[in-house]
Amino acid sequence: MMHQNLELLYSVNQYTQTVMNQWSASFPHRISISALLVLGELKTKGPLKQVTLANFLKVTPGAMTNIATMIVKENYAQRIYDDKDRRITRLAITEQGLELLKEARATEAKINTNLLNVLSSKEKETFLSLFHKISEQ
Template identity: 40%
Template sequence: MNQTNIFKLIQAIEQMNNDNIMRFTKAFSYPIGISPILVLSELRTKGPQKQVELAETVGYTKGAMTNIANKLVNLELAERLYDENDRRTIKLKITAAGEQALTEAQNIGKDVFTQLFEVLNEEEINQYLRIQEKLVKRIQDRRNQN
């Protein structure tokens, strides 16, 4: 494996990711980053969840998840649901405003990537797709081993 090319690839990926994040952040009208958006996506997909469950799913510490939850609640993008039988049990739920913010984020994300990939021809896109699928499979295989 050519270490020089691997290093160049890592730099190119970082540059592409940084540029995409900056373009996304500039276009997104809500004062939140990618992490809260991932949490909103989990809430939309799986419904109300405890913060501890969310932290595990998205890979954040409990403290980071508390900060994200507070931000989402303060912006009214999520709400806390209290269990009447056990007030210690609190779940986070996406609100209608959160649904709207998530839809906007997904649309902007699609636009950012579409503009990025316009430079590739059909053959290059197919090649890139095969490479990404191979890398995703590797990640999934490693997760399943743990």
């Protein structure tokens, strides 16, 4: 039983590594997954403080500053200053950031589709059923 659990975890890790390797090889922009996650959060929730984004990513404020600096420099996000208190800044996604996210999602979908096309429809149903069962816990 323990061996099966380890083998299953190893297989999930291998799949994730395969996706990441194919991602790196096919996505033309040099941007971290963390930065893409930040852009996705900004798209979903609107302008946010860096501390909120650091908590979301579970990274240090310093690491979040590095991510913010990079996405602002590349014009994927912009800093918005509070009219009432200029010490308060929020990050907001730009049109260029939205385009990057769209391209990233298309690349991810293509990679996952290619990898999962080796499964039959029945295998995909089983796969989904198993993941739903695990996710419900």
